[in-house]
Structure formats: structure tokens, C-alpha cells
Amino acid sequence: MKSQSPREIAALFDMRADFIQAHRYGSGHINDTFLAEYDQSGLRVKYIHQCLSEAAFKNPVQLMENIARVCDHNLSQLIEQGHPEAYRRTLTLIKSKDGKPYAIDANGRYWRTYLFIDRARTYDFIESREQAIEAAKAFGEFQKLAATLPGEPLHETIPDFHNTKQRYANLAKAIAEDKHGRAAEVQDLIDEYMKYEPVSSTIVDKLESGELPTRVTHNDTKLNNVMLDDVTMQGICVIDLDTTMPGSTLYDFGDMVRTATCNAPEDESQLDKVIADPDMFEALVEGYLSSAKEFLTDTEMDLLGFAGKLITIECGVRFLTDYLDGDVYFRTHYDGQNISRCKRQLALAKSLEAQNDEFEKIIAKYR
Numbered sequence: 001m002k003s004q005s006p007r008e009i010a011a012l013f014d015m016r017a018d019f020i021q022a023h024r025y026g027s028g029h030i031n032d033t034f035l036a037e038y039d040q041s042g043l044r045v046k047y048i049h050q051c052l053s054e055a056a057f058k059n060p061v062q063l064m065e066n067i068a069r070v071c072d073h074n075l076s077q078l079i080e081q082g083h084p085e086a087y088r089r090t091l092t093l094i095k096s097k098d099g100k101p102y103a104i105d106a107n108g109r110y111w112r113t114y115l116f117i118d119r120a121r122t123y124d125f126i127e128s129r130e131q132a133i134e135a136a137k138a139f140g141e142f143q144k145l146a147a148t149l150p151g152e153p154l155h156e157t158i159p160d161f162h163n164t165k166q167r168y169a170n171l172a173k174a175i176a177e178d179k180h181g182r183a184a185e186v187q188d189l190i191d192e193y194m195k196y197e198p199v200s201s202t203i204v205d206k207l208e209s210g211e212l213p214t215r216v217t218h219n220d221t222k223l224n225n226v227m228l229d230d231v232t233m234q235g236i237c238v239i240d241l242d243t244t245m246p247g248s249t250l251y252d253f254g255d256m257v258r259t260a261t262c263n264a265p266e267d268e269s270q271l272d273k274v275i276a277d278p279d280m281f282e283a284l285v286e287g288y289l290s291s292a293k294e295f296l297t298d299t300e301m302d303l304l305g306f307a308g309k310l311i312t313i314e315c316g317v318r319f320l321t322d323y324l325d326g327d328v329y330f331r332t333h334y335d336g337q338n339i340s341r342c343k344r345q346l347a348l349a350k351s352l353e354a355q356n357d358e359f360e361k362i363i364a365k366y367r
Contacts, residue, residue: 004105006034009049012103013094013113017045031056031242035116046116047094051109052102057242060102060110062155067112067241068093068101069154070216074145088117088236090145120227120236126260129283130233135226136256136287138235139218143249146216147295153246154216161219161243162251164200164310167317174324182324186339192346193320196313203248203303203310211299217247221255235287249292249300250307256284257308258315262348267340274347276308276355282362289366301367305359309352316345 006022017038025035025048032051037044052060071091078086094113096103103111126132160166175183175190183190206212218225218238225240261276261284268274285304293301322329323338332338352359 006036009111013096048114048116051111059157063157064102066154066244070146070244073149077145117237119230122224122227124224126223132283133287134235135223136284137291138226138238139221140288140291142238144295149216156245164314165204167314168197168200171317171321174321180326203250212248214246215249217252219243221252222259250303254307254311258312267337268344269340271347274344276351281359285362285366304363309349312345312349316342
């Protein structure tokens with residue numbers, strides 16, 4: 001199968017500009033990404049062409065319909081507000097020649113095109129408290145804009161992604177089947193995780209009962225999914241919307257806590273290094289609530305502190321399940337890496353739990 005050139009891909013979209021050149025761009029491991037330059041009536045402009053991973057995304061049409069609805073809505077909200085940088089504050093899709101938010105190349109692969117956001121970048125590692133505040137604020141702004149999305153709910157492109165009931169059911173199945181004879185050696189770890197099962201369905205149950213509203217959520221709120229302005233360091237734009245679908249704001253905030261409050265590696269073996277940093281937690285709360293508190297309900301506010309522990313436990317359950325199933329989902333680089341990851345998540349959950357009273361006081365400070 002001959003791959004399509006960037007020039008051939010460009011011809012699939014309504015660019016209204018002349019293609020000049022393109023090169024591979026970014027450090028992502030899932031989608032193939034190209035930064036392309038065009039001549040638009042004598043002005044050199046940039047766009048991003050991105051090929052969706054066939055392995056990662058089984059419903060590319062629904063995925064792109066979700067992204068297009070959210071991007072179009074958020075942009076219209078910013079324009080209505082008279083925001084001076086509306087086109088920098090949200091991703092903007094360029095439609096294909098047939099008017100769709102995606103194009104299909106000669107090999108049947110799905111592509112999308114975004115306006116390139118200049119004078120801003122992402123950071124794989126947050127270097128300061130101020131960066132954390134700005135990134136968390138940007139996620140809050142994203143949720144606030146998307147909270148008024150009209151019409152039918154978005155497609156659930158990854159069913160049961162944060163359904164902790166189902167995650168624990170998957171773990172129970174893996175333990176019962178014990179396909180690789182690994183359960184006995186990690187029984188202590190299984191017992192530790194099962195202690196959290198009684199509270200694991202808290203958010204799922206409240207969503208089902210209507211106590212918590214179902215929102216448009218990002219579902220991958222690593223802080224490197226926010227572009228920060230090169231000069232001001234303001235959070236400019238939330239990117240990587242491939243997991244955007246219906247959910248709870250608590251999932252997004254919880255994942256920020258899980259990924260940002262501890263800088264120990266994902267498979268850190270020295271568990272005494274796995275400690276949730278109160279200063280980083282406060283930075284997340286300060287930034288997030290500065291933009292989100294005006295639309296969050298009291299129930300959402302009440303569960304912010306719990307959310308970080310829940311998402312951390314959920315992630316650990318997934319690593320443990322995958323280990324028992326034979327390491328078939330998460331890529332591993334050495335034997336037992338999923339167990340190292342699993343232990344690290346448990347240690348972080350315990351650190352969050354031990355500091356719960358302090359963290360609740362921090363949340364109360366910014367409510």
C-alpha cells in the first residue's frame with residue numbers, strides 16, 4: 001500500500017490556498033501528524049494535517065462528528081463573547097472538499113486538518129506552579145464553553161471508558177479466569193484494590209441517578225494537552241480531543257490530579273517517592289475553579305477531592321487487569337511493568353487519601 005503524500009492529502013481539503021511543503025510534526029505516538037505550509041494570496045500560512053490511527057480509533061466518523069460539534073460550538077461561543085483571540089482559543093477544523101470534518105484517502109485512511117496555532121506550545125513536563133494553574137484553567141474554560149452544547153449527546157466513542165463498575169467487573173473476570181496463573185503472586189495487591197470497590201461506583205451511580213450532570217468532557221486531561229502562550233504562558237487552547245465524549249467533569253479533574261500532583265515515573269519502584277504534592281494540588285484547584293466554578297453544581301464541587309483518588313484507583317485496576325490477562329492492552333517494556341505501574345497508582349491513591357483533610361480545605365478556599 002503506497003502512502004499518500006502531504007500534497008495529495010492537501011488536495012482532499014478545501015484549503016483555498018496553494019500547497020508549499022510539509023514535514024512530520026510533534027511527538028505523538030498515535031496519529032501521524034504533518035505541519036504544512038501554504039501560500040494564501042501571498043501570505044504564508046500553516047495547517048496541521050493528521051491521519052487518525054486505525055488501531056486506536058474504531059469509530060472515526062463518530063469521533064470526528066464529536067470533535068466538529070464541540071469545536072464549532074466553542075468557537076461560536078467565543079465569537080459571540082467578542083473574544084479577541086477566538087481562533088487561538090479552540091481548535092478549528094478545515095472541511096474536506098465534500099463538506100465533512102474529515103477526508104478519506106486512496107488507502108481508506110481518515111484524515112483531518114486544523115488551523116495551526118502559532119506562538120504557543122505544549123510542555124511534556126510542567127515546569128512551574130503558574131503553568132499548572134494556566135493549564136487547569138484552560139480545561140475549565142473548555143468545559144464551560146462545551147457545557148452549553150445543544151442537541152443530542154455526543155457519541156460515546158469508547159464505551160464504559162470511566163465506568164468504574166465495569167472496570168472492577170473486568171478485574172473480577174480476570175481473577176476468576178487467571179489465564180496465565182498470575183493471580184496468586186499478586187493476591188496482596190488484589191486485596192488492596194478490592195478495599196476500594198465499595199466506593200468505586202460513586203460517580204457512576206450519581207450520573208445514573210441524575211445527582212451529577214452528564215457533561216462534555218475531554219477524558220485525557222494531561223497538562224501537556226494544553227497549549228501555553230510563548231510570551232504570557234496563558235493557557236491558550238485545549239488539544240487532543242479524540243476522547244471527547246459524554247462524562248463527568250469529575251473524571252477530567254480527577255485525571256488532572258492523577259497525572260500532575262506526582263512527578264514520579266509511571267512505573268516508579270521506590271514507592272516512598274510517590275507522594276501527591278499539596279502545592280501542585282492547590283495550583284490545579286485554583287486554576288480549574290477560576291474558570292469552572294460558575295457552572296459546577298454543589299455535588300460536583302463536593303466530590304472534587306474524591307475524584308483524584310477514584311481515577312487513580314481506576315487506572316491501577318486497569319493495569320492489574322491487564323497484567324492478569326497477559327499484558328495485552330498496555331505496551332510493556334519489561335516483565336512485571338504493569339504491576340510496577342499498578343503499585344505506583346495505589347501508592348498515589350493512598351497519598352491522596354492521607355492528605356484528604358488538607359486537600360478539602362484547599363478546595364473550600366477556592367469555592
